Amino acid sequence: MDDLQVLGVICILGITCYAMRAGGYVLAASMRDDGIAARFLRLAPGNLFIAFIVGGCLSGGLAGLVGTMVALVTMAITAREWAALGAGFGAALAASMIGL
Amino acid sequence: MTTAGFRRGLVAALPFLVSNGAAGLVMGLTYKGLGLAAPQAVLFSLLVYSATAQAITLSMWAHPLPIFTMVVACIGTNSRYLLMGAHLRQLFGGLAPRKILLSLFLLADASWLMTSSDADRNGPDAGYLLGSSIPMAIGWVGGTALAYAVPVATNGSLKLAAALLPTMFIATLLPSQWKNARSPWPWLTSAVAALLVARFVDPGWSMLIGGGCGTLVSMLERKDG
Numbered sequence: 001m002d003d004l005q006v007l008g009v010i011c012i013l014g015i016t017c018y019a020m021r022a023g024g025y026v027l028a029a030s031m032r033d034d035g036i037a038a039r040f041l042r043l044a045p046g047n048l049f050i051a052f053i054v055g056g057c058l059s060g061g062l063a064g065l066v067g068t069m070v071a072l073v074t075m076a077i078t079a080r081e082w083a084a085l086g087a088g089f090g091a092a093l094a095a096s097m098i099g100l
Numbered sequence: 101m102t103t104a105g106f107r108r109g110l111v112a113a114l115p116f117l118v119s120n121g122a123a124g125l126v127m128g129l130t131y132k133g134l135g136l137a138a139p140q141a142v143l144f145s146l147l148v149y150s151a152t153a154q155a156i157t158l159s160m161w162a163h164p165l166p167i168f169t170m171v172v173a174c175i176g177t178n179s180r181y182l183l184m185g186a187h188l189r190q191l192f193g194g195l196a197p198r199k200i201l202l203s204l205f206l207l208a209d210a211s212w213l214m215t216s217s218d219a220d221r222n223g224p225d226a227g228y229l230l231g232s233s234i235p236m237a238i239g240w241v242g243g244t245a246l247a248y249a250v251p252v253a254t255n256g257s258l259k260l261a262a263a264l265l266p267t268m269f270i271a272t273l274l275p276s277q278w279k280n281a282r283s284p285w286p287w288l289t290s291a292v293a294a295l296l297v298a299r300f301v302d303p304g305w306s307m308l309i310g311g312g313c314g315t316l317v318s319m320l321e322r323k324d325g
Contacts, residue, residue, distance in 0.1 A: 014147025024185025051310030056267025
């Protein structure tokens with residue numbers, strides 16, 4: 001495959017992805033602070049966190065679910081990210097080793 | 101945009117050097133298998149910088165390259181960034197666009213989620229977005245380059261770290277988010293909708309549609325926002 005063509009495709013895809021990243025920020029300038037869209041955006045993060053985690057657990061299988069639950073519980077108890085991630089990854093690794 | 105926020109984001113996102121590094125390594129090995137040269141693979145990870153967009157365009161790699169289809173696929177898989185960008189405008193609306201447009205180049209799911217959570221705890225700070233984005237980008241691009249630099253093979257624990265760390269990291273943000281929640285119904289709605297979309301439609305849309313459904317329930321149950 002022609003190197004120049006590959007380079008061109010990479011640049012086109014890069015511009016497309018950046019347009020998506022910056023597009024929302026630029027378009028939101030015309031949004032009213034007290035409008036429905038603004039309220040929706042204020043309430044969105046927590047709900048998107050949950051949906052993100054569900055998707056991640058599904059693709060990670062049972063070991064992923066175990067690891068995520070252990071990380072969540074450890075964080076709720078200790079409030080230490082490093083402890084939560086360590087415990088979560090350890091649990092996921094153990095779960096995958098026993099065939100979950 | 102403060103230096104303290106930048107430092108806080110940078111330190112908080114350090115674990116992503118490992119997870120994004122491992123995922124970038126897997127992506128680099130795939131590019132290598134496809135016959136892409138090292139500079140092309142690194143440029144791909146740097147400019148496109150999206151695991152979903154890169155994976156989906158990778159699956160379309162053919163001769164001749166289906167450029168239009170690839171662009172449409174990128175728009176479809178990355179449409180969630182429109183929502184994230186609009187939300188960031190709410191947080192950093194007072195900031196000159198030129199100061200944030202560079203950070204948006206490195207915007208990722210995890211850096212947005214972390215920035216939203218940090219804004220709840222410490223107030224909006226665009227420095228946090230930039231700081232948290234840097235380890236993620238270094239991990240991703242560095243991992244891709246590493247696939248060409250050293251003879252490595254992906255093993256079980258490397259794949260597991262790449263797949264699970266982002267999800268586990270976002271899970272650690274939930275306890276702080278729960279303090280703002282009034283009832284479990286929006287989160288339950290998000291979870292069920294995401295599950296159904298991932299199962300029956302497309303996993304790539306589960307975050308956007310699931311989160312959107314849950315947010316609609318949040319809007320119905322409170323008027324203040």
